[in-house]
Amino acid sequence: xxxxxxxxxxxxAPYEGLRLNGLxxxxxxxxxxxxxxxxxxxxxFLTLLGxxxxxxxxxLMMIAGFQDISAxxxxxxxxxxTTVPAEKRNFGxxxxxxxxxxxxxVRDNIAYPLSVRKRPHAEITARVDEMLELVQxxxxxxxxxxxxxxxxxxxxALARALCFAPPVxxxxxxxxxxxxxxxxxxxxxxxxxxxxxxxTFIYVTHDQEEALSMSDRVVIMQNGRIEQLGxxxxxxxxxxxxxxxxxxxxxxFLHCSDGLYAxxxxxxxxxxxxxxxxxPLGPHRTTAVVHSVxxxxxxxxxxxxxxxxxxxxxxxxxWRGGPTLDRGAQVTLDWPDEAAVKLxxxxx
Amino acid sequence: MMQKSGLGQKINRVWAIFLLxxxxxxxxxxxxxxxxxxxxxxxxxxxxxxxxxEKLFTSPEWISSFVQSATIALTSAAFATILGxxxxxxxxxxxxxxxxxxxxxxLLPLVIPPIISAMAFYRLFxxxxxIDSYLGLMLAHTVLAAPLVLITVSASLAGFDPRxxxxxxxxxxxxxTTLLRVILPSIRPGVLxxxxxxxxxSWDEIVVTLFLSKFNVYTLPRRMWNGIxxxxxxxxxxxxxxxxxxxxxxxxxxxxxxxxxxxxxS
Numbered sequence: 001x002x003x004x005x006x007x008x009x010x011x012x013a014p015y016e017g018l019r020l021n022g023l024x025x026x027x028x029x030x031x032x033x034x035x036x037x038x039x040x041x042x043x044x045f046l047t048l049l050g051x052x053x054x055x056x057x058x059x060l061m062m063i064a065g066f067q068d069i070s071a072x073x074x075x076x077x078x079x080x081x082t083t084v085p086a087e088k089r090n091f092g093x094x095x096x097x098x099x100x101x102x103x104x105x106v107r108d109n110i111a112y113p114l115s116v117r118k119r120p121h122a123e124i125t126a127r128v129d130e131m132l133e134l135v136q137x138x139x140x141x142x143x144x145x146x147x148x149x150x151x152x153x154x155x156x157a158l159a160r161a162l163c164f165a166p167p168v169x170x171x172x173x174x175x176x177x178x179x180x181x182x183x184x185x186x187x188x189x190x191x192x193x194x195x196x197x198x199x200t201f202i203y204v205t206h207d208q209e210e211a212l213s214m215s216d217r218v219v220i221m222q223n224g225r226i227e228q229l230g231x232x233x234x235x236x237x238x239x240x241x242x243x244x245x246x247x248x249x250x251x252x253f254l255h256c257s258d259g260l261y262a263x264x265x266x267x268x269x270x271x272x273x274x275x276x277x278x279x280p281l282g283p284h285r286t287t288a289v290v291h292s293v294x295x296x297x298x299x300x301x302x303x304x305x306x307x308x309x310x311x312x313x314x315x316x317x318x319w320r321g322g323p324t325l326d327r328g329a330q331v332t333l334d335w336p337d338e339a340a341v342k343l344x345x346x347x348x
Numbered sequence: 349m350m351q352k353s354g355l356g357q358k359i360n361r362v363w364a365i366f367l368l369x370x371x372x373x374x375x376x377x378x379x380x381x382x383x384x385x386x387x388x389x390x391x392x393x394x395x396x397x398x399x400x401x402e403k404l405f406t407s408p409e410w411i412s413s414f415v416q417s418a419t420i421a422l423t424s425a426a427f428a429t430i431l432g433x434x435x436x437x438x439x440x441x442x443x444x445x446x447x448x449x450x451x452x453x454x455l456l457p458l459v460i461p462p463i464i465s466a467m468a469f470y471r472l473f474x475x476x477x478x479i480d481s482y483l484g485l486m487l488a489h490t491v492l493a494a495p496l497v498l499i500t501v502s503a504s505l506a507g508f509d510p511r512x513x514x515x516x517x518x519x520x521x522x523x524x525t526t527l528l529r530v531i532l533p534s535i536r537p538g539v540l541x542x543x544x545x546x547x548x549x550s551w552d553e554i555v556v557t558l559f560l561s562k563f564n565v566y567t568l569p570r571r572m573w574n575g576i577x578x579x580x581x582x583x584x585x586x587x588x589x590x591x592x593x594x595x596x597x598x599x600x601x602x603x604x605x606x607x608x609x610x611x612x613x614s
Contacts, residue, residue, distance in 0.1 A: 064514075064518060065518075066517075066518075086514070087517040087520050087522060087523075088520075092519075093514075093515070095514065095515055096511075097509070099509060099511035099514065099515035101512060101515075101516075101530055102534070112529075116519065116520050116521040116525050117520055160519065161519075164520065
């Protein structure tokens with residue numbers, strides 16, 4: 001089910017990076033993570049995307065060392081770390097809700113990983129100053145976490161997790177507590193910081209926009225398994241299953257004689273029936289009636305009904321897409337062959 | 349909102365004051381009795397006297413009992429605080445059904461009537477040669493006081509975010525470092541409250557003490573008990589006043605700690 005490009009390595013040593021082999025976690029009779037095989041390349045920004053209960057957070061907790069492993073193996077640069085305890089793994093982590101130490105100042109929070117490693121005082125001060133600058137919190141170093149805004153706390157958590165230069169940074173829905181506008185701002189900051197520090201980021205989220213906008217590669221998870229793995233473009237343009245197509249972006253599903261196809265709403269051309277009277281018949285040309293129109297600012301979203309009763313969603317650029325069609329208007333739809341993607345049957 | 353019925357409010361207030369007096373008055377009786385000029389337990393009539401306080405603070409027996417009680421109470425409070433805190437953290441970490449069974453067992457000393465505990469300690473300590481020894485009484489008081497610490501620390505831990513512990517370990521700290529630098533600072537109010545309760549529990553413990561002590565160990569409550577039984581000596585009342593005073597001070601410390609913790613949180 002995975003894309004071919006996801007399985008090839010980018011030059012360098014074959015075992016570089018983080019490798020998960022058949023990773024499984026069972027809670028009693030419930031299998032939360034079910035035989036996950038995944039190679040995370042050094043320095044990449046990989047997102048685990050899935051609905052709640054898909055096993056993404058459990059998988060992250062196993063990588064962090066907080067969750068025992070029922071079966072399988074985790075290896076970093078070719079060495080198994082399955083039995084290494086969390087405190088010896090040297091992985092940074094940004095927790096959901098940040099988990100800043102409430103009784104320590106911003107500076108002491110960021111210095112914590114270095115001070116438990118008994119680094120010299122001067123080195124700690126210099127490094128913390130550097131981190132404070134990276135996350136633009138130099139002026140707040142004596143504050144307590146309770147005196148900071150959510151966005152600032154998130155940056156302290158990031159600085160603390162990056163302070164000891166971990167080879168891997170794990171992020172568990174780090175933007176979940178922020179409001180939408182701030183989230184978009186922080187997404188850009190996170191991505192910039194990733195590029196600056198070059199650490200491998202493993203990012204857990206249920207937000208498809210976060211996954212698309214920040215990641216080098218995205219893993220879509222469902223029922224403890226990898227549903228699909230690929231770059232954001234690959235996943236959006238070539239979804240492999242119905243679940244992948246509907247979870248990442250919107251999609252129409254067409255039942256054809258040879259199986260199920262996904263068709264993105266913006267890939268369907270729509271025009272009034274009257275205008276196409278003389279045009280040649282395309283391969284998928286069909287007539288329909290506009291059922292409803294929803295205006296989203298940048299796009300117009302039509303729900304149209306085909307003669308056989310099935311409804312399709314059609315998205316049109318609100319600015320370039322011509323005049324708005326009214327409810328009940330007769331329209332002609334068409335789309336190129338390559339717009340419809342054949343899907344594999346869903347895994348149960 | 350303002351209360352409309354002034355009468356109802358007044359009745360409430362009178363009732364509350366009555367209850368308060370009912371609860372506190374018996375303890376306060378010790379105060380006038382301790383000031384009586386007479387040689388037996390009585391209310392002072394025309395003159396007040398500090399002679400019983402003088403006796404309390406000059407008599408070698410009373411001073412010895414005071415020092416013994418303080419030594420035993422401080423030591424068992426320290427033991428109980430360490431044990432109760434570690435135990436609460438352990439149970440919190442395990443957080444399983446088996447752990448809850450263990451917790452119920454550990455709270456038994458609070459539920460079992462003290463007289464039963466006293467008999468059990470007696471049976472156990474006779475062959476061990478711990479009867480009438482400081483160590484024996486300290487151990488017994490530690491067992492009785494540890495559940496109090498377990499309760500207060502567990503209450504503190506209930507409000508502790510387990511992700512802080514995970515964060516500390518993730519950042520490279522050992523279990524011990526995490527305990528000292530992250531967990532303990534966060535649950536300090538509960539630990540201190542537990543220590544105060546443990547001190548008070550040992551400080552005025554009489555039932556187990558009566559069973560386990562003979563001649564060597566003679567704590568303050570035991571001397572008061574004997575004082576009343578044998579010669580109705582008003583020094584007992586003076587000692588009671590001192591005990592009440594110390595208990596109030598201990599509670600004030602606890603209240604201050606709580607208040608500071610609350611202002612720190614907000």
